[in-house]
Amino acid sequence: MFWVLFLLVAWAGVLVSCTLLVRSAAEAAEPPAGPVTVRRPGELTRCEAAYLAGGPQRVAELTLVAMEREGRLLLAHTGWATVVDPVGRDALERSVLAAFGPDGQSPIADVRGAVAAAAPVGQLAERLCAAGLAIREEVRSGVSQGVRAVCGAALLVLALCAAALSVPGGGTPARLVLCWFALPLVLALACLAMAVSDGLQHSAWASPAGQRLLSGVDLADGGYLTAVAVRGISAVPDPGVRAALSCDDRALIPRQRGH
Template sequence: MGIGHVLDPAPPDGLGRALASCTRLLRAAARAAAPAPDTGTGSGTGTGPRHDELTLYEAAYLAGGPRRVVELTLLSMQRQRRLMLAHTGWATVVDPVGRDPHERSVLGAFGPDGQSPVPVVRSAAARDEAVRVLAVRLGAAGLALSDAARDGVAGGVRAVRRATVLVLALAAAALGVPTDGTATTVVLCWFALPLLLTLGCLAIAGFETYPYSAWASPAGQRLLVSLDRERGRGDGLAAVALRGSRVLADPSLRAALS
């Protein structure tokens, strides 16, 4: 059996899968990068919101989604000594009165004794109405990606990764067939195109679609970059909103929120 007969069915399937998955990802990325329609909030024009107009809750959502909003709320309350965060991962309420919707959603996630593991509080508060309202407001302003846009890009990335694995598997199978040196070179060249296509597509999508956050639209990402340059250094609340709890200097707080 000749090497050409062995390999003929494989490359078209691998190349076709690679082309289809890359096309899906690029289309999803293009939809995610498209400017939001002007809803009267100024998001579709050059007079949209500035980075210094973002609240920390809004910056946290754009940078890290609902989970980051809850972590910011927990840390803010802890710094005001209205809530205690232990390195063991438990949180204890000190002041049971919330001063804004996000604090009230966090307090509502605690049990009747005012104590709860941080992951339980975070999960419950991240699904609260306060976060949904925040997401809708940012989406209407053209700063946050819609659920459909995020799902589309994520699905496209998964499809390209699966195609990459398929191409590698087909190449490995083809190389396992005994051949001379010339045929091996042909095999490598045959599979190089779909492999370069998928890997290049993943690299471009990662740079173009997620230069800062998977939650922010291109307009929202630009605001985050500006805010990061101005206020994102150190371990302040702005730094936590932008980068998460990993920027905290206190290891016990990092452990509590990890």
């Protein structure tokens, strides 16, 4: 009966991890403490929709695409960006321009990272969190940790089950041992399934209220930039721009001015 000790450890790991995930998910679904202004899908700005759909990186990508569309940035397929018009029209554009070097050229991945961490994006996030439309960083982190903990607990159950089956003697049929270990495993997998169905495995940026607003955004009427805000760079029709934004840290040769 030594395998029972393995079973108890498996149950403990699953119960603790599932409790952590459920508690974090409940915090993510909680309404904000203060008064909430009712918003309609049409009242979301593109930057707000971008943040709710993809977080700070999506806001940075939207700003880069908007500036490229107006001819104020050149985005090369090599993964480098070049400044054409050095005048920013709002705080986000000024944060983009500030991320470039003195020669007006920089890898797109560096610019995107700098803009995502800049104050304008942080202020946008704070406004959305205060309105109950976005999930705060600490809550997203807790959900992500909960998902990882449940995944680890499921693997622990499998490992302990294998260990229990390898223990000699005891007289307990292997089928019975497998059935007992199947119970905590099913609980862990069910908890993960609920997380997947709610989108929590991705630590969604939007709260339930924010997700409802996003689902109501009319992409047909919103235009090209609205599609980019909601769907990301996959909605960019220009394959060269799409390749430029997909380069990440694989930028090759800087694109020269005038090319």
